[in-house]
Amino acid sequence: MTLADLWPATAVRARAGDLELRWPDDAVLLDLAELASRGVHAPDAMPFQVPWTRGTPREVARSVLTYQWGVRGRVGPEALQLELAVLVAGEPVGMQGAGGRDWAVLRTAETGSWLGREHQGRGIGSRMRALMLELLFDGLDARAVTSGAWADNGPSNAVSRRVGYLHDGDDEMVRDGRATLHHRYRMTRERWLEVRDANRRLLGAPVEMSGVRELRAELERPGDGAGS
Template sequence: MDDLWPLTGLRVHSDDLELRYMDDTDVVTLARLAADGVHDPEAMPFTVPWTRGTPVQVARSVLAYQWGARAGVTPDRWNLELAAVRGGEVLGSQSLSAHDFPVTRTAETGSWLGRRHQGQGIGLRMRLMILTLFFDGLGGLRATTSAFADNAASNGVTRRIGYAENGTEVLVREGRPATRRAYVLDRAAWDARPAHLRLDVTLAGVDGAREQLGI
């Protein structure tokens, strides 16, 4: 249905890894992956604790969120949820969201991997791929992201790519205060990244995505 909902054709490829706009099968697979675990039970890397509950409750949270993100896309406000896929297996989710993008050229990234796929460098590759889509495909100028201070893996990926720190805030996380760090990466810093962070990336479906998003 590329003619009716062009975002369905959006693809980002790099070697054996693909980011693709989710169809219903991907969404269900992602929900089952989340039900198997996303992080250590003692931790909470998310502002909204959607990973708490029984496996069925977690899966339903993913389904509801993904369906809502898809239905809520407008040129003024959008959240692109892409499945990270390798060898036909869904590994996790990579998002890119923005408000008033045609004016601000700013968007926020977020991601998660199923627990069994963590610690393999996939998160870094996913971030570099979505940033390539953002800067080179969509004409973005300013990428933002954030993570709780105790989320070492996410903060490590962000700093490695070259984001600048952009302040902190204290949020309530499961009834307790927690510090969240904000980061920003502009076009100049992205273009100046070192050679080992320059992946061979192929984009597909970008023209249709730009049309639907009003870019």
């Protein structure tokens, strides 16, 4: 019996050229925690709804570990929380996640991600989102994928538009005690089929996936409470 037999998500891989998404073991998580401790955004910005990047480098690094350890068990038909490490040429550069309730019925997930500041501005953000969309739609048979970003988060909004999400309205949400405009984005399966070829050109290499068939079977089986 292997870890992948018991928990198929641990064997998930998606690759396009030098870019890879894969389940992070503790060694990779430690590298990612150290990366985040060196900075994810400018000190005067806050791109996240939960301000986990505030604090000392040690506190930020611990936030990465505690969050990832806390969501590892949330991969099942009732709740999908799939957090994958992003590697470029084997080097961990960030995280790309997707989560949604009642996956077996709704097949809808919201994407979220972060990228170490030293790796930004190289087009990795768009490529890792495109690769996650391949995994969700073509690998796991998603019906829709959503995303969101504060109005002043130019890079995140640009990534959503570049890979083909459609604007799905705005909300005012609280950030640092103030009402702040937040943009919503949505991609249906029909929209994905329209933009898939463009995203594959963006990735620049054929997409290879492994471990996805086993995870899909796990997500479609009758729930036993493991993902709740």
